[in-house]
Amino acid sequence: MNAIKALVTGGASGIGRAAAELLLERGASVAVLDRDVSGAPAGALALQADVTDDAAVRSAVARAAEELGGLDVLVNNAGVGAQGDVAANDDAEWQRVFDVNVFGLVRVARAALPHLRESSSAAIVNTCSIAATAGLPNRALYSATKGAVYSLTLAMAADHVAEGIRVNCVTPGTADTPWVQRLLDAAGDPEAERAALEARQPMGRLVSAREVAEAIVYLASPGASSTTGTALAVDGGMQGLRLRR
Ligand SMILES: NC(=O)c1ccc[n+]([C@@H]2O[C@H](COP(=O)([O-])OP(=O)(O)OC[C@H]3O[C@@H](n4cnc5c(N)ncnc54)[C@H](O)[C@@H]3O)[C@@H](O)[C@H]2O)c1
Numbered sequence: 517m518n519a520i521k522a523l524v525t526g527g528a529s530g531i532g533r534a535a536a537e538l539l540l541e542r543g544a545s546v547a548v549l550d551r552d553v554s555g556a557p558a559g560a561l562a563l564q565a566d567v568t569d570d571a572a573v574r575s576a577v578a579r580a581a582e583e584l585g586g587l588d589v590l591v592n593n594a595g596v597g598a599q600g601d602v603a604a605n606d607d608a609e610w611q612r613v614f615d616v617n618v619f620g621l622v623r624v625a626r627a628a629l630p631h632l633r634e635s636s637s638a639a640i641v642n643t644c645s646i647a648a649t650a651g652l653p654n655r656a657l658y659s660a661t662k663g664a665v666y667s668l669t670l671a672m673a674a675d676h677v678a679e680g681i682r683v684n685c686v687t688p689g690t691a692d693t694p695w696v697q698r699l700l701d702a703a704g705d706p707e708a709e710r711a712a713l714e715a716r717q718p719m720g721r722l723v724s725a726r727e728v729a730e731a732i733v734y735l736a737s738p739g740a741s742s743t744t745g746t747a748l749a750v751d752g753g754m755q756g757l758r759l760r761r
Contacts, residue, residue: 520542525593527548529552530694531593533725547580551564564576568619577628590624590639591640592621594621595643596616600656605657617665638681644662646689684743684744684748
């Protein structure tokens with residue numbers, strides 16, 4: 517993967533950090549765009565920017581392309597969570613979460629496309645979620661944003677296939693990241709909450725950030741050159757299996 521130049525949003529924690537690390541291990545040049553770059557992996561170019569700020573995104577993407585000498589891969593991974601049913605959050609919260617999870621992805625993709633068009637093996641990988649394809653309780657707002665990410669993945673794949681830019685997404689189940697740890701810490705009984713999340717996935721455990729990173733890096737790599745407009749589940753069997761208890 518020597519030639520690959522990759523930009524990973526939300527690359528300073530959890531799944532994004534694992535993807536940035538794996539890309540680096542495979543020989544890629546990597547830039548990380550994050551609102552807090554303190555956890556960016558060593559060896560990556562760390563670019564502090566909030567995906568809700570269009571000017572900051574444009575300047576960070578331009579800097580990534582300049583310092584790396586172009587862009588082949590964009591991993592749109594930055595995201596935030598939200599809890600509750602459809603009535604649980606006010607308009608401001610709906611706008612805030614869409615601003616990060618959906619419009620943020622749009623802003624980064626918009627800025628990156630001119631650079632990706634110059635690449636001979638361009639790929640965008642979006643971090644979607646099982647919440648886009650299965651009904652999870654108390655995740656109405658979050659699921660709506662990830663449904664949008666799924667649809668955008670398909671639409672972008674169609675728009676850019678003729679330009680040689682592949683667009684795919686991963687749909688992780690519950691993954692063991694700082695995000696999920698924060699949710700567990702906030703639960704009344706963190707151990708019981710963790711056990712319930714583990715039991716929901718047929719493999720009986722949470723997905724690791726590294727496992728999601730492996731799928732992201734595969735979809736980003738020239739080895740996936742005939743794959744576009746797909747969602748790769750990394751969910752311990754949660755989407756596809758129906759086991760007897
Ligand atoms: N952890 C899970 O169970 C799980 C499951 C399915 C999908 N996902 C998705 O994976 C992605 C990463 O989640 P994670 O679990 O690694 O979370 P995380 O909180 O560990 O990492 C998210 C990163 O995104 C960055 N970020 C958040 N808002 C930002 C903004 N406005 N601008 C720039 N950077 C911003 C954070 O600073 C952080 O570094 C998210 O899109 C999430 O929806 C996570």
